[in-house]
Amino acid sequence: MKDTMILHIHETNIDETLLLKAADAIRSNKTVILPTETVYGLGANALNSKAVDQIFIAKGRPQDNPLIVHVSNMTMVEQCVKRIPEDALALMHAFWPGPLTLILEKSDLIPQNVSAGLNTVGIRMPDHPIALKLIELANTPIAAPSANRSGKPSPTSAQHVIDDMQGRVDVIIAAEHSRIGLESTVLDMTQNPPLILRPGGVTLSQLQSVLPSVSIDPQVHHNVDTPRSPGMKYTHYAPQAEMLMVRGDHQQVVKKIIQLMDEHKHLKCGIICADEHIQDYPGLMCLSLGSLSNPAFMASQLFTILRTCDTLNLDYVITEAFEEEELGLALMNRLKKAVGYHILDV
Ligand code: AMP
Ligand code: MG
Numbered sequence: 001m002k003d004t005m006i007l008h009i010h011e012t013n014i015d016e017t018l019l020l021k022a023a024d025a026i027r028s029n030k031t032v033i034l035p036t037e038t039v040y041g042l043g044a045n046a047l048n049s050k051a052v053d054q055i056f057i058a059k060g061r062p063q064d065n066p067l068i069v070h071v072s073n074m075t076m077v078e079q080c081v082k083r084i085p086e087d088a089l090a091l092m093h094a095f096w097p098g099p100l101t102l103i104l105e106k107s108d109l110i111p112q113n114v115s116a117g118l119n120t121v122g123i124r125m126p127d128h129p130i131a132l133k134l135i136e137l138a139n140t141p142i143a144a145p146s147a148n149r150s151g152k153p154s155p156t157s158a159q160h161v162i163d164d165m166q167g168r169v170d171v172i173i174a175a176e177h178s179r180i181g182l183e184s185t186v187l188d189m190t191q192n193p194p195l196i197l198r199p200g201g202v203t204l205s206q207l208q209s210v211l212p213s214v215s216i217d218p219q220v221h222h223n224v225d226t227p228r229s230p231g232m233k234y235t236h237y238a239p240q241a242e243m244l245m246v247r248g249d250h251q252q253v254v255k256k257i258i259q260l261m262d263e264h265k266h267l268k269c270g271i272i273c274a275d276e277h278i279q280d281y282p283g284l285m286c287l288s289l290g291s292l293s294n295p296a297f298m299a300s301q302l303f304t305i306l307r308t309c310d311t312l313n314l315d316y317v318i319t320e321a322f323e324e325e326e327l328g329l330a331l332m333n334r335l336k337k338a339v340g341y342h343i344l345d346v
Contacts, residue, residue: 099201
Protein backbone atom coordinates (compact mmCIF):
# COMPACT_ATOMS: atom_id res chain seq x y z
CA MET A 1 0.00 0.00 0.00
CA LYS A 2 1.24 3.46 -0.88
CA ASP A 3 0.72 6.47 1.35
CA THR A 4 -1.36 8.44 -1.17
CA MET A 5 -1.21 12.24 -0.93
CA ILE A 6 -4.63 13.75 -1.73
CA LEU A 7 -4.52 17.34 -3.00
CA HIS A 8 -7.83 19.23 -3.14
CA ILE A 9 -7.52 21.74 -5.96
CA HIS A 10 -10.29 23.78 -7.64
CA GLU A 11 -10.12 24.29 -11.37
CA THR A 12 -11.40 27.87 -11.11
CA ASN A 13 -8.89 28.87 -8.42
CA ILE A 14 -5.77 26.74 -8.79
CA ASP A 15 -3.48 26.58 -5.75
CA GLU A 16 -0.10 26.48 -7.50
CA THR A 17 1.81 25.56 -4.35
CA LEU A 18 -0.26 22.39 -4.05
CA LEU A 19 -0.05 21.67 -7.77
CA LEU A 20 3.75 21.98 -7.60
CA LYS A 21 3.76 18.99 -5.22
CA ALA A 22 2.04 16.94 -7.92
CA ALA A 23 4.45 18.25 -10.58
CA ASP A 24 7.39 17.30 -8.35
CA ALA A 25 5.95 13.79 -8.05
CA ILE A 26 5.74 13.50 -11.86
CA ARG A 27 9.33 14.73 -12.16
CA SER A 28 10.39 12.07 -9.61
CA ASN A 29 8.74 9.40 -11.80
CA LYS A 30 5.83 8.83 -9.41
CA THR A 31 2.14 8.34 -10.23
CA VAL A 32 -0.36 11.22 -10.09
CA ILE A 33 -4.10 11.06 -10.71
CA LEU A 34 -5.18 14.20 -12.52
CA PRO A 35 -8.54 15.62 -13.57
CA THR A 36 -9.20 16.19 -17.28
CA GLU A 37 -12.32 17.31 -19.13
CA THR A 38 -12.99 13.73 -20.27
CA VAL A 39 -12.35 11.49 -17.23
CA TYR A 40 -9.73 11.41 -14.47
CA GLY A 41 -6.36 10.09 -15.71
CA LEU A 42 -3.63 8.07 -13.97
CA GLY A 43 -0.49 9.91 -15.01
CA ALA A 44 3.26 9.45 -15.00
CA ASN A 45 6.23 10.87 -16.90
CA ALA A 46 5.66 9.63 -20.48
CA LEU A 47 9.38 9.72 -21.28
CA ASN A 48 10.43 7.35 -18.49
CA SER A 49 9.61 3.66 -18.85
CA LYS A 50 9.97 2.90 -15.13
CA ALA A 51 7.46 5.65 -14.29
CA VAL A 52 5.10 4.25 -16.94
CA ASP A 53 5.42 0.73 -15.48
CA GLN A 54 3.87 2.10 -12.28
CA ILE A 55 0.70 3.04 -14.20
CA PHE A 56 0.18 -0.53 -15.41
CA ILE A 57 0.75 -1.87 -11.89
CA ALA A 58 -1.65 0.61 -10.24
CA LYS A 59 -4.40 -0.05 -12.79
CA GLY A 60 -3.90 -3.77 -13.25
CA ARG A 61 -3.90 -2.91 -16.97
CA PRO A 62 -2.84 -5.47 -19.60
CA GLN A 63 0.59 -4.54 -21.02
CA ASP A 64 -0.66 -4.71 -24.62
CA ASN A 65 -3.07 -1.80 -24.17
CA PRO A 66 -1.24 1.45 -25.07
CA LEU A 67 -1.53 4.71 -23.13
CA ILE A 68 -2.47 8.20 -24.27
CA VAL A 69 0.22 10.86 -23.91
CA HIS A 70 -0.98 14.27 -22.68
CA VAL A 71 0.83 17.45 -23.72
CA SER A 72 0.43 21.15 -22.96
CA ASN A 73 2.19 22.66 -25.98
CA MET A 74 3.36 21.89 -29.53
CA THR A 75 7.02 21.50 -28.54
CA MET A 76 6.00 18.45 -26.51
CA VAL A 77 4.10 17.05 -29.51
CA GLU A 78 7.25 17.39 -31.60
CA GLN A 79 9.17 15.50 -28.90
CA CYS A 80 6.73 12.59 -29.01
CA VAL A 81 6.16 12.01 -32.73
CA LYS A 82 8.31 11.46 -35.83
CA ARG A 83 6.47 14.14 -37.80
CA ILE A 84 3.19 16.02 -37.73
CA PRO A 85 1.27 15.51 -41.00
CA GLU A 86 -0.62 18.58 -42.28
CA ASP A 87 -4.02 16.94 -41.73
CA ALA A 88 -3.14 16.20 -38.12
CA LEU A 89 -2.00 19.79 -37.63
CA ALA A 90 -5.34 21.07 -38.96
CA LEU A 91 -7.20 18.86 -36.46
CA MET A 92 -4.97 20.01 -33.60
CA HIS A 93 -5.73 23.63 -34.48
CA ALA A 94 -9.46 22.93 -34.63
CA PHE A 95 -9.95 20.69 -31.58
CA TRP A 96 -7.06 21.15 -29.14
CA PRO A 97 -7.13 21.57 -26.30
CA GLY A 98 -9.98 19.08 -26.31
CA PRO A 99 -11.17 15.45 -26.24
CA LEU A 100 -9.40 14.29 -29.40
CA THR A 101 -6.52 11.78 -29.34
CA LEU A 102 -4.49 11.52 -32.54
CA ILE A 103 -2.53 8.36 -33.33
CA LEU A 104 0.77 9.32 -35.00
CA GLU A 105 4.10 7.66 -35.68
CA LYS A 106 6.03 7.75 -32.40
CA SER A 107 9.48 9.18 -31.83
CA ASP A 108 12.30 7.23 -30.17
CA LEU A 109 11.80 9.23 -26.96
CA ILE A 110 8.53 7.38 -26.27
CA PRO A 111 9.28 4.17 -24.36
CA GLN A 112 7.92 0.86 -25.69
CA ASN A 113 5.58 0.35 -22.73
CA VAL A 114 3.70 3.61 -23.50
CA SER A 115 2.83 2.39 -26.99
CA ALA A 116 2.55 -1.30 -26.01
CA GLY A 117 5.23 -2.13 -28.57
CA LEU A 118 3.45 -0.38 -31.48
CA ASN A 119 5.38 2.16 -33.56
CA THR A 120 2.59 4.71 -33.03
CA VAL A 121 1.56 6.88 -30.11
CA GLY A 122 -1.78 8.37 -29.07
CA ILE A 123 -1.44 12.02 -28.14
CA ARG A 124 -3.77 14.79 -26.97
CA MET A 125 -3.90 18.20 -25.28
CA PRO A 126 -6.53 18.14 -22.53
CA ASP A 127 -8.95 21.05 -22.15
CA HIS A 128 -8.60 21.37 -18.40
CA PRO A 129 -6.74 24.13 -16.53
CA ILE A 130 -5.34 21.81 -13.83
CA ALA A 131 -4.16 19.16 -16.31
CA LEU A 132 -2.52 21.76 -18.57
CA LYS A 133 -0.82 23.53 -15.66
CA LEU A 134 0.41 20.24 -14.20
CA ILE A 135 1.99 19.19 -17.51
CA GLU A 136 3.55 22.64 -17.86
CA LEU A 137 4.96 22.63 -14.30
CA ALA A 138 6.27 19.07 -14.66
CA ASN A 139 7.71 20.14 -18.01
CA THR A 140 7.24 16.69 -19.54
CA PRO A 141 4.48 14.91 -21.48
CA ILE A 142 2.32 12.81 -19.14
CA ALA A 143 1.11 9.33 -20.12
CA ALA A 144 -2.31 8.78 -18.59
CA PRO A 145 -4.97 6.13 -19.14
CA SER A 146 -8.28 6.47 -17.34
CA ALA A 147 -7.72 6.23 -13.58
CA ASN A 148 -10.06 3.29 -12.90
CA ARG A 149 -9.03 -0.22 -11.96
CA SER A 150 -8.90 -2.16 -15.24
CA GLY A 151 -12.40 -3.28 -16.28
CA LYS A 152 -14.25 -0.75 -14.08
CA PRO A 153 -16.09 2.33 -15.34
CA SER A 154 -13.78 5.31 -15.91
CA PRO A 155 -13.78 7.72 -12.95
CA THR A 156 -15.54 11.05 -13.46
CA SER A 157 -15.39 12.35 -9.89
CA ALA A 158 -12.78 12.70 -7.16
CA GLN A 159 -14.72 10.20 -5.05
CA HIS A 160 -14.51 7.57 -7.83
CA VAL A 161 -10.71 7.84 -7.92
CA ILE A 162 -10.37 7.79 -4.17
CA ASP A 163 -12.57 4.66 -4.07
CA ASP A 164 -10.51 2.90 -6.77
CA MET A 165 -6.98 4.15 -6.25
CA GLN A 166 -6.22 5.37 -2.74
CA GLY A 167 -3.18 3.38 -1.60
CA ARG A 168 -2.24 2.44 -5.17
CA VAL A 169 -0.83 5.76 -6.44
CA ASP A 170 1.45 8.46 -5.02
CA VAL A 171 -0.78 11.51 -5.51
CA ILE A 172 -4.49 12.12 -6.21
CA ILE A 173 -5.60 15.57 -7.36
CA ALA A 174 -9.20 15.78 -6.17
CA ALA A 175 -11.06 18.36 -8.29
CA GLU A 176 -14.52 18.84 -9.81
CA HIS A 177 -16.68 16.33 -11.74
CA SER A 178 -15.36 15.71 -15.28
CA ARG A 179 -17.18 18.05 -17.67
CA ILE A 180 -17.53 15.61 -20.58
CA GLY A 181 -17.51 12.37 -18.61
CA LEU A 182 -16.61 10.06 -21.54
CA GLU A 183 -13.09 9.35 -22.82
CA SER A 184 -11.58 11.14 -25.81
CA THR A 185 -12.25 10.32 -29.44
CA VAL A 186 -9.30 8.23 -30.72
CA LEU A 187 -8.47 8.98 -34.37
CA ASP A 188 -5.84 6.96 -36.22
CA MET A 189 -3.95 9.40 -38.47
CA THR A 190 -1.62 6.65 -39.75
CA GLN A 191 -4.46 5.19 -41.86
CA ASN A 192 -5.77 6.65 -45.09
CA PRO A 193 -8.55 7.71 -44.67
CA PRO A 194 -8.09 8.52 -40.95
CA LEU A 195 -10.18 6.14 -38.83
CA ILE A 196 -12.05 6.72 -35.59
CA LEU A 197 -11.03 3.82 -33.34
CA ARG A 198 -13.05 5.05 -30.38
CA PRO A 199 -15.94 7.55 -30.52
CA GLY A 200 -15.79 10.28 -27.89
CA GLY A 201 -16.27 13.95 -27.09
CA VAL A 202 -15.35 15.18 -30.60
CA THR A 203 -17.97 13.78 -32.98
CA LEU A 204 -17.67 12.35 -36.51
CA SER A 205 -19.39 15.35 -38.07
CA GLN A 206 -17.13 17.78 -36.22
CA LEU A 207 -14.06 15.92 -37.51
CA GLN A 208 -15.46 15.76 -41.04
CA SER A 209 -16.03 19.52 -41.03
CA VAL A 210 -12.23 19.86 -40.96
CA LEU A 211 -11.23 16.63 -42.72
CA PRO A 212 -14.09 15.23 -44.84
CA SER A 213 -12.38 11.86 -45.37
CA VAL A 214 -12.53 10.84 -41.67
CA SER A 215 -14.42 7.53 -41.27
CA ILE A 216 -15.43 5.24 -38.44
CA ASP A 217 -13.53 1.99 -38.09
CA PRO A 218 -16.20 -0.67 -38.76
CA GLN A 219 -14.83 -2.52 -35.73
CA VAL A 220 -16.29 0.20 -33.50
CA HIS A 221 -19.74 -1.24 -34.17
CA HIS A 222 -18.82 -4.84 -33.40
CA ASN A 223 -17.26 -6.90 -30.71
CA VAL A 224 -14.18 -8.21 -32.51
CA ASP A 225 -11.36 -10.62 -31.73
CA THR A 226 -8.55 -8.85 -33.59
CA PRO A 227 -9.14 -5.15 -33.19
CA ARG A 228 -6.89 -2.39 -34.55
CA SER A 229 -6.86 -0.56 -31.23
CA PRO A 230 -5.91 -2.96 -28.44
CA GLY A 231 -8.30 -1.22 -26.05
CA MET A 232 -11.24 -2.38 -28.16
CA LYS A 233 -10.97 -5.97 -27.04
CA TYR A 234 -11.15 -5.73 -23.26
CA THR A 235 -14.27 -5.94 -21.12
CA HIS A 236 -15.03 -2.48 -19.97
CA TYR A 237 -17.14 -0.54 -17.56
CA ALA A 238 -18.86 -3.68 -16.34
CA PRO A 239 -20.83 -3.41 -13.10
CA GLN A 240 -21.17 -6.57 -10.98
CA ALA A 241 -24.77 -7.01 -12.10
CA GLU A 242 -25.86 -9.10 -15.06
CA MET A 243 -26.53 -6.51 -17.77
CA LEU A 244 -28.82 -6.41 -20.80
CA MET A 245 -29.76 -3.77 -23.37
CA VAL A 246 -33.23 -3.80 -24.92
CA ARG A 247 -33.49 -1.97 -28.25
CA GLY A 248 -36.34 -1.16 -30.61
CA ASP A 249 -39.66 0.67 -30.78
CA HIS A 250 -40.14 2.39 -27.41
CA GLN A 251 -43.52 0.84 -26.54
CA GLN A 252 -42.14 -2.65 -27.29
CA VAL A 253 -39.01 -1.91 -25.25
CA VAL A 254 -41.11 -0.86 -22.24
CA LYS A 255 -43.27 -4.01 -22.53
CA LYS A 256 -40.19 -6.27 -22.73
CA ILE A 257 -38.36 -4.57 -19.85
CA ILE A 258 -41.41 -4.78 -17.57
CA GLN A 259 -41.81 -8.47 -18.46
CA LEU A 260 -38.11 -9.22 -17.76
CA MET A 261 -38.22 -7.27 -14.49
CA ASP A 262 -41.19 -9.39 -13.44
CA GLU A 263 -39.35 -12.61 -14.33
CA HIS A 264 -36.37 -11.48 -12.22
CA LYS A 265 -38.27 -10.01 -9.28
CA HIS A 266 -36.46 -12.34 -6.84
CA LEU A 267 -33.29 -10.32 -7.70
CA LYS A 268 -32.32 -6.73 -6.98
CA CYS A 269 -33.08 -5.08 -10.34
CA GLY A 270 -32.61 -1.69 -11.95
CA ILE A 271 -33.42 0.05 -15.23
CA ILE A 272 -31.13 2.58 -16.92
CA CYS A 273 -33.31 5.01 -18.86
CA ALA A 274 -33.97 8.67 -19.66
CA ASP A 275 -35.95 11.11 -17.49
CA GLU A 276 -38.81 11.09 -19.98
CA HIS A 277 -39.27 7.32 -19.58
CA ILE A 278 -39.24 6.92 -15.78
CA GLN A 279 -43.05 7.11 -15.75
CA ASP A 280 -43.21 4.10 -18.09
CA TYR A 281 -41.84 1.80 -15.36
CA PRO A 282 -44.09 2.41 -12.33
CA GLY A 283 -42.84 0.86 -9.10
CA LEU A 284 -39.52 -0.23 -10.61
CA MET A 285 -36.06 1.13 -9.74
CA CYS A 286 -34.99 3.58 -12.45
CA LEU A 287 -31.51 5.04 -12.79
CA SER A 288 -31.91 7.98 -15.15
CA LEU A 289 -29.08 9.41 -17.24
CA GLY A 290 -31.01 12.68 -17.60
CA SER A 291 -33.23 14.22 -20.22
CA LEU A 292 -33.13 13.14 -23.87
CA SER A 293 -33.06 16.87 -24.66
CA ASN A 294 -29.56 17.12 -23.17
CA PRO A 295 -27.35 14.36 -24.67
CA ALA A 296 -24.14 15.95 -23.33
CA PHE A 297 -25.47 15.71 -19.78
CA MET A 298 -26.58 12.10 -20.33
CA ALA A 299 -23.08 11.23 -21.56
CA SER A 300 -21.50 12.90 -18.52
CA GLN A 301 -23.64 10.82 -16.14
CA LEU A 302 -23.10 7.35 -17.64
CA PHE A 303 -20.08 6.24 -15.60
CA THR A 304 -21.58 7.54 -12.36
CA ILE A 305 -24.77 5.58 -13.05
CA LEU A 306 -22.78 2.41 -13.83
CA ARG A 307 -20.93 2.79 -10.53
CA THR A 308 -24.25 3.36 -8.74
CA CYS A 309 -25.36 -0.09 -9.92
CA ASP A 310 -22.56 -1.50 -7.74
CA THR A 311 -23.18 0.83 -4.80
CA LEU A 312 -26.80 -0.33 -4.77
CA ASN A 313 -25.66 -3.96 -5.08
CA LEU A 314 -27.91 -4.56 -8.06
CA ASP A 315 -27.94 -8.11 -9.49
CA TYR A 316 -29.75 -7.48 -12.76
CA VAL A 317 -29.75 -4.26 -14.78
CA ILE A 318 -31.54 -3.57 -18.05
CA THR A 319 -30.78 -0.47 -20.06
CA GLU A 320 -32.73 1.23 -22.78
CA ALA A 321 -30.85 1.89 -26.04
CA PHE A 322 -30.28 5.48 -27.18
CA GLU A 323 -29.79 7.26 -30.52
CA GLU A 324 -26.36 6.56 -32.01
CA GLU A 325 -25.96 10.03 -33.51
CA GLU A 326 -23.26 12.56 -32.57
CA LEU A 327 -22.35 12.20 -28.87
CA GLY A 328 -24.89 9.36 -28.67
CA LEU A 329 -22.45 7.20 -30.63
CA ALA A 330 -19.88 7.47 -27.82
CA LEU A 331 -22.51 6.95 -25.13
CA MET A 332 -23.86 3.82 -26.83
CA ASN A 333 -20.33 2.51 -27.49
CA ARG A 334 -19.60 2.56 -23.74
CA LEU A 335 -23.05 1.27 -22.80
CA LYS A 336 -22.76 -1.70 -25.21
CA LYS A 337 -19.42 -2.61 -23.66
CA ALA A 338 -20.92 -2.29 -20.19
CA VAL A 339 -23.64 -4.81 -21.09
CA GLY A 340 -21.01 -7.09 -22.64
CA TYR A 341 -22.82 -6.75 -26.01
CA HIS A 342 -25.90 -8.52 -24.61
CA ILE A 343 -28.47 -6.74 -26.74
CA LEU A 344 -32.07 -7.84 -27.23
CA ASP A 345 -33.83 -6.40 -30.30
CA VAL A 346 -37.60 -6.17 -29.94
P1 AMP B 1 -7.56 4.99 -21.96
O1 AMP B 1 -6.23 5.60 -21.73
O2 AMP B 1 -8.03 4.11 -20.86
O3 AMP B 1 -8.55 6.03 -22.35
O4 AMP B 1 -7.33 4.06 -23.21
C1 AMP B 1 -6.61 4.55 -24.30
C2 AMP B 1 -7.24 4.06 -25.56
O5 AMP B 1 -6.53 4.56 -26.70
C3 AMP B 1 -7.22 2.57 -25.64
O6 AMP B 1 -8.43 2.12 -26.18
C4 AMP B 1 -6.06 2.29 -26.58
O7 AMP B 1 -6.19 1.06 -27.21
C5 AMP B 1 -6.11 3.49 -27.52
N1 AMP B 1 -4.76 3.78 -28.02
C6 AMP B 1 -3.78 4.42 -27.38
N2 AMP B 1 -2.66 4.46 -28.13
C7 AMP B 1 -2.94 3.81 -29.27
C8 AMP B 1 -2.19 3.49 -30.45
N3 AMP B 1 -0.91 3.83 -30.57
N4 AMP B 1 -2.82 2.80 -31.43
C9 AMP B 1 -4.12 2.44 -31.30
N5 AMP B 1 -4.87 2.71 -30.22
C10 AMP B 1 -4.30 3.38 -29.21
MG1 MG C 1 -9.77 3.34 -19.91
